[in-house]
Amino acid sequence: MAWRCSAEGNEQLVRNLRKAGVIRSDAVEQAMISVDRRNYAPKNAYEDAPQPIGHSATISAPHMHGHALELLANHLQSGMRALDVGSGSGYLSAVMARMVGPEGRVVGIDYLAPLVTLATENVKKADNDLLEKGQLQLVQGDGWKGFEQAAPFDCIHVGAAAESVPEMLLEQLKPGGRMVIPVGTTAQQFCQIDRLPNGNFEQKRHMGVMYVPLVHPSASVCP
Numbered sequence: 487m488a489w490r491c492s493a494e495g496n497e498q499l500v501r502n503l504r505k506a507g508v509i510r511s512d513a514v515e516q517a518m519i520s521v522d523r524r525n526y527a528p529k530n531a532y533e534d535a536p537q538p539i540g541h542s543a544t545i546s547a548p549h550m551h552g553h554a555l556e557l558l559a560n561h562l563q564s565g566m567r568a569l570d571v572g573s574g575s576g577y578l579s580a581v582m583a584r585m586v587g588p589e590g591r592v593v594g595i596d597y598l599a600p601l602v603t604l605a606t607e608n609v610k611k612a613d614n615d616l617l618e619k620g621q622l623q624l625v626q627g628d629g630w631k632g633f634e635q636a637a638p639f640d641c642i643h644v645g646a647a648a649e650s651v652p653e654m655l656l657e658q659l660k661p662g663g664r665m666v667i668p669v670g671t672t673a674q675q676f677c678q679i680d681r682l683p684n685g686n687f688e689q690k691r692h693m694g695v696m697y698v699p700l701v702h703p704s705a706s707v708c709p
Contacts, residue, residue: 491534491549496522499532499548508552511559517584518552525611526577541598544698545575546645554643554666555581557678557692561641561664565589569636571629571655572596572645572700576605580613582643583622593633594624597703602626628703632658639663646700647674651689661685668697 491506493499500518503509509518524531527545531537536544555562555578562568562585570579573594583592596602605624609617616622627633629644630652637658644655644667651669656679659665665679675691682688 493532495532496524499523499534500552503534503549503552506549508549508556510556513562513585514552514555514559517581518548518555520584521577521580521613523548523577525613526575526580526608539575539601539604541601542698543572543574543598543601545577546697550695551578551581553676553692554578555585557666558582558641558643558664559585562586562590566640567636567638568592569633569639569642569655569658570594570645571632571642573605573624574601574645576608576624578643578645579605579622579624580609580616583613583616586621588619588621590621591636592622593636594622595627595629595633596624597626597628597701599626629700630654630702634658641665642667644668644700645697647671647695647697648700651677651679652700656681656687668695671699 491502509515527537534548536547564587566586573579573596579594631654638660640663642665647668659681661683663681668674669677674695676693676695678690680688
């Protein structure tokens with residue numbers, strides 16, 4: 487079970503995820519080891535469970551990060567471009583940036599300015615080189631609309647549940663690219679969406695999940 491992957495330190499946590507079969511590739515294992523979760527989770531950093539980070543947001547459980555990264559690994563190779571929607575703590579954005587390397591680029595987007603500030607502060611603790619080199623960019627914006635300025639993307643990770651797949655994210659996915667996204671309200675499914683070379687889309691459901699909702703910024707502002 488996932489909770490058995492909890493550990494006293496970051497490297498052991500990742501090793502446990504590898505032993506459990508959550509992580510299968512060296513690239514994902516090395517990237518997760520290189521980004522210390524302690525710098526992104528305010529407490530219980532190495533517990534295999536989601537943790538609150540404030541502003542009604544969470545950092546996902548390590549096993550979910552590992553699962554998502556494995557699904558995206560072939561689309562996070564050196565020089566590729568990725569979008570992390572609902573980037574929250576900045577942890578997964580940083581891991582993705584390690585995977586794409588100096589020639590690649592990852593954009594993490596969140597609708598709340600305080601979370602973008604938090605993510606930036608977190609990254610600066612030990613991964614500031616990612617920001618300095620331009621491998622990682624953290625921006626405030628509407629995740630439902632993606633980040634057209636840097637599109638198209640080889641892959642898109644969505645870290646909050648959308649009631650339906652955002653059309654603008656589909657449009658910003660390269661042919662041959664992949665998106666992973668939790669979809670649904672009370673009953674959510676973790677979905678993989680591949681854009682075929684001809685531009686059509688193919689969807690696969692992986693598992694039932696429970697994520698915080700992907701907020702429509704316009705709907706969250708009171709008149």
